[in-house]
Amino acid sequence: MTLKASQGIWTSITTQDHYIHDNSFMSIEEKSDCDAMEMKYDAKAKMVLPGLIDAHVHLDKAYTIDSIGNESGTLLEAIQNFKQASPDFSKEVIKERMKKTVNHAVSFGTSALRSHLDFNMSDGGEIAQRTIEAALEVKEEMKPMADLQFFPMCDLTQLSARGKEILELGLREGLDGIGGAPHLSDQPKESILQTFQMAEKMGKPIDLHSDESDDPSIETVNEIARQTIQFGFQGKVNVGHLCSLAAMSQEKADETIANISEAKLNVITLPGANMYLQGRNDKGLIRRGVTRVKELTGAGVKTAVASDNIQDPFHPFGKGDLVEIGRLSTYAAHMNSEADKLMTLRMVTEIPAELMGLDKYGMKEGNPVSFTIFDATTVNELFSWTPVGRWVYRNSAWVCITKQMQSWKTGQEVTN
Ligand SMILES: [Zn+2]
Numbered sequence: 001m002t003l004k005a006s007q008g009i010w011t012s013i014t015t016q017d018h019y020i021h022d023n024s025f026m027s028i029e030e031k032s033d034c035d036a037m038e039m040k041y042d043a044k045a046k047m048v049l050p051g052l053i054d055a056h057v058h059l060d061k062a063y064t065i066d067s068i069g070n071e072s073g074t075l076l077e078a079i080q081n082f083k084q085a086s087p088d089f090s091k092e093v094i095k096e097r098m099k100k101t102v103n104h105a106v107s108f109g110t111s112a113l114r115s116h117l118d119f120n121m122s123d124g125g126e127i128a129q130r131t132i133e134a135a136l137e138v139k140e141e142m143k144p145m146a147d148l149q150f151f152p153m154c155d156l157t158q159l160s161a162r163g164k165e166i167l168e169l170g171l172r173e174g175l176d177g178i179g180g181a182p183h184l185s186d187q188p189k190e191s192i193l194q195t196f197q198m199a200e201k202m203g204k205p206i207d208l209h210s211d212e213s214d215d216p217s218i219e220t221v222n223e224i225a226r227q228t229i230q231f232g233f234q235g236k237v238n239v240g241h242l243c244s245l246a247a248m249s250q251e252k253a254d255e256t257i258a259n260i261s262e263a264k265l266n267v268i269t270l271p272g273a274n275m276y277l278q279g280r281n282d283k284g285l286i287r288r289g290v291t292r293v294k295e296l297t298g299a300g301v302k303t304a305v306a307s308d309n310i311q312d313p314f315h316p317f318g319k320g321d322l323v324e325i326g327r328l329s330t331y332a333a334h335m336n337s338e339a340d341k342l343m344t345l346r347m348v349t350e351i352p353a354e355l356m357g358l359d360k361y362g363m364k365e366g367n368p369v370s371f372t373i374f375d376a377t378t379v380n381e382l383f384s385w386t387p388v389g390r391w392v393y394r395n396s397a398w399v400c401i402t403k404q405m406q407s408w409k410t411g412q413e414v415t416n
Contacts, residue, residue, distance in 0.1 A: 003048075005369040013363055014177035024253035047374040047382060049345075050362045051111025051146075051394070055352035056207075056240050056268045057114040057307035059098040059138070059148075060131055062320075063311050070313035074210060075277045078313040079184075086120050087127055089405045094134040099137040099308055102142050103284065107400045110392045112147040114207065114356050116179045117186040119152045121163045128152070128163070132170040145399060149356060150209045151179035154277060156194035157187045160356040164198075171202045181209035183244075187248070192223050196231045210239040214278050214287055216247040222256055234264035238355055240306075241270055242291035243278050263297045264375050266355045270308035271332040272325060273315040293333035297343055304352035305329040305344065323374075327383040332346035341379045370394045375404070397408070 004012035031344055036246045046160045061082060068080045068085045084291070098115075105113060117135055120127040135150040143147060152175060154167060177201050185191035192208075199206045221239055228237045239260070261269065270292045278289020296303045307325050309315035318325070329335060335344050353361035362369050375389030376382040388404035406414045 002362070005396075008369050009085060010363060010365050010367050010369055011025070013365055015064060017079055017308075031150050031260075035284075040158055042262070043373050045238045045313060045377050046374045048363070048371055049109070049374065050349060051370055051372055052109045053304075053352035053356060053358070053361070054105060054110050054113040054306050054320065054322055054348075055304045055355050057101070057105075057113050057320070058118075058309050058312065058314070059101050059113070060094050060117055060130045060135070060381065061097075061309060061312040061314065063097050065311045065316045067314060068313045071318070072280065073276065074280050075314070078277070081313050082118065083120060085124065086118060087123060087129075091130045091134045093372075094131060095138050098134065098138045098144060101320055102138070102146055102148065105307075105322075106392060107390070107402055108143045108319070108321040108323065109374065109392055110320065111148065111321055111370055111372075111394060112149075112353070112356060112361075114149040114151065114176070114206070116209070117175075118155050119148055119163075119167070121158075121160065121166075125166050128166050132166070132173075136174045137172075139196065144397075145394070146257040147358065149176040151175070151177045153181060153209070154195070155177040155180055155182070155185045155191050157185060157191045158199060165306075167198070168202065170205055172349040175204075177205040177207055179207050179209070181212070182224070183209075183211050183213060183218050189221045189223055192220065192227055195231065196227045199233070200231055205236040205238075206233065207238040208240070209323070210241055211244040212274070213244045214281070214289065216244050216252070218244040219248075219252075219256060221245070221265070222259050225259040225265055228263040228265060233373050235266070237263070238266045238268055240268040241266060241274060242309075243274055243289045245291050246289070247287065255290070257295055257299050257301070260296070260302050265301070267291065267296050267301055268330060268355070269301040269303060269305050269333070270317050270350075271305065271328045273308040275328075275332060276315050276317075277393050288332050290329075290332040293329065294340070302351050303347060304355055305347045306352065321386065323386045326384060331382060339377075341383065344383070345379050368395050 057398045068081045117131055139148045178195055180195055182188045182191040211218045245256055269291050274289035279287040307320055310318045310320055330344050371393050373391040375387035390402050392400045403415055
């Protein structure tokens, strides 16, 4: 098959619904104005996908594990330790970490990321302001590499007038929406209400950390669903984690999933961080802390899987490779059938693209020419090999090519 493009826009695409091609010659052609820069690539026995989409990361926290530990491995210690350390991070240091994380993610085939931002007002506003400035500068500087979105995490019930001023200014200057973690608030209902009021006032979407707890009585997502309908925000609210949903009785979980579905909430599961942070008080059988992915997708809830924290006190491992995270999700959520594996692929591509409102996403006629080629021919191979070989093409240019080379004792060399 041949995929054709002209002046950076797809002009001819034959889509496949099974992701397994027949090993026949496949080429991608792109022609510039004068046909002088024709590019051809033989993607024989490889998988071509639009870019991977990471809908929930923390770019400002990534790669701090060496300077900020977490002895207990709990969410609360991670929050406390980061809060204590963050006043010492300069804007340049924050930017450096963000760019490093984005570059790694891009090298693995990711083309867009949504990052939550710490909003530390303990010094009156300077720390929050410098974090926002770093984010907005990185968003601009990294445009050739990836599309970035930023959501500051606020508890509006705790914000001073100055805090609200900084938040509103940031939203006007380019922050993409409002985040938070209402289950950690002293007044969860009021915190949710004020988040919706601010989102309505500023005309922005909402993306909340929700019910990241093993305690089945924690159910702020039901209040989020109620307010979503009240404010007419259906489809514009993402909820991440939902760990307590996994711990609830079946009856209560069924009711909650029905509420999530009715309010058209979008869900993001974060298996790496949650398998690390949750179940810390369990003895013997340790709960996975991962939400009910199969039941949510079965109920038609748009569900994505994302990286969350990368090498920081919330999650000491990871590198921003969504193929790796997708595989982790198949283990954690028992997504084993062929249909489940295809769903997992959708959970790192088209579903998070929709959750992030990326309307020019996908290899479709009229869309910008961006794609990633993987050294795999089937979905099973993709998640088994998590292949090193990835060719990343964005807006008419190769952004990053990674190849694997093996040298054998026999003198044979194999490059993929
Ligand atoms: Zn998070």
